[in-house]
Amino acid sequence: MNSRRTLLIELDRVASLRRDGPALRLALRGRSEQWFPLRRLSRILCSGDPAPHFATLLWCSGQGIPVSFLAASGRLVAQLLHPGGQPSPLHHWLEAKDCDPDLQQAWQDWHDNLQAHWYAELGLPNSAPALRQRRLSVLTGQLASRLGLRKRLHEHRPALHTLARSATEDALLARRLSLFSQPVHQVVDALEQPLVNLAQLKLLEYWKEHDATGSPAANLVHAWRTWGMDLRIERALRLLERQLEHIALFQDCPLEAHQP
Structure with a gap:
């Protein structure tokens, strides 16, 4: 059974988002920090302004984790993909x-x-x-x-x-x-x-x-x-x-x- 999951991030609520070895450390404002190993993620889905955290999200994409960006309406706007992947x-x-x-x-x-x-x-x-x-x-x-x-x-x-x-x-x-x-x-x-x-x-x-x-x-x-x-x-x-x-x-x- 595939245990990999989608990580949803509301970027406008993020206090810090940084890489930590083979994982992400995410802290929302007013909440404790969470640790997400990349090997457990199938993709990352983001809403809100990506600019303050773009370098970290780009690193995730470079590790083979697709990063998708949604508009306020929920419409898919763009996606970061590693160029080494092959089409299904x-x-x-x-x-x-x-x-x-x-x-x-x-x-x-x-x-x-x-x-x-x-x-x-x-x-x-x-x-x-x-x-x-x-x-x-x-x-x-x-x-x-x-x-x-x-x-x-x-x-x-x-x-x-x-x-x-x-x-x-x-x-x-x-x-x-x-x-x-x-x-x-x-x-x-x-x-x-x-x-x-x-x-x-x-x-x-x-x-x-x-x-x-x-x-x-x-x-x-x-x-x-x-x-x-x-x-x-x-x-x-x-x-x-x-x-x-x-x-x-x-x-x-x-x-x-x-x-x-």
Whole structure:
């Protein structure tokens, strides 16, 4: 099991951020210092002004830890990557799928099975996608109405879409995939709505337990991390890569005809 995790840093709250051997030492204002070994980090996600701590973040990138920067809205702005990394094989399989029927079918199977699994987590049976989405909308609306949060959820829905796309783009960039590639955009599009579906219900539960303070974007990013949404994206991408690779490498090859 992969024990590496994302480190989220609100830079505007940082009192000190410095390297300490093979680790980071981070202290937020009013809190004690924390120590984060780089070997336990998959990436670093930052919000706020990076200028005072850019040298330390650049060092982290040089150690092979991708560092991503979010705007106040939660939109992914930029990412620092070590130049020595190699693109994930997923890039090749995605580029090839539109001209290979077997890869197209593997892509569609991944998309359908992923959605069915995530909808099942929400208690929705396997049925036509449009019907499942309508049922989910009704379920979410009823829960929001009971909690008196229907308007608030509506106001935060665009931010959830932004966060879903940014989190997926961040995971793809960490694999050295280009966001200018149309097949890569298809992955972002495929994951966006299922992620938002899950996040809406998670957000309603979160609001029941927490009185949000500070900027809404920062609260959403923190909540997103506690819900394990980044791990869901990672698992979905690993599964997609394995399925496409399996089909590509084990396709039946036609035998050459031989003259008698």
